[in-house]
Amino acid sequence: MKIKADRDVCIGAGNCVLAAENVFDQDDDAIVVVLEESPEGKDADAARNAVGSCPSGALSLEE
Template sequence: MRVTADRTVCIGAGLCALTAPAVFDQDDDDGLVKVLNPDPDTASQEAVREAVNICPSGAVAFTE
């Protein structure tokens, strides 16, 4: 799995960081998404899928 985020689309809702904190965070300056781990381990992958599904702006994505 490879995780990406489009900061130009992000609205700073923070659901990704709440759902998958090992993979996503919010930037301290602007509150937008930061990808902490673009290649998450197997244990984090379900949380990433959930974060992608609930992101209100569609800013986070993954590829297998």
């Protein structure tokens, strides 16, 4: 799995951080930062949930 984030599309809702705090963070402008591009185990499951809950569609993943 590889996580991708389009920072130009991110609206700073923070759903990703709430769903997967080990995988995502936000910068000072509340824009997504990917901490772990290839999460495994529980973090991979959490990242999938985060991608699905992103309101702007800024997150995607490749299996």
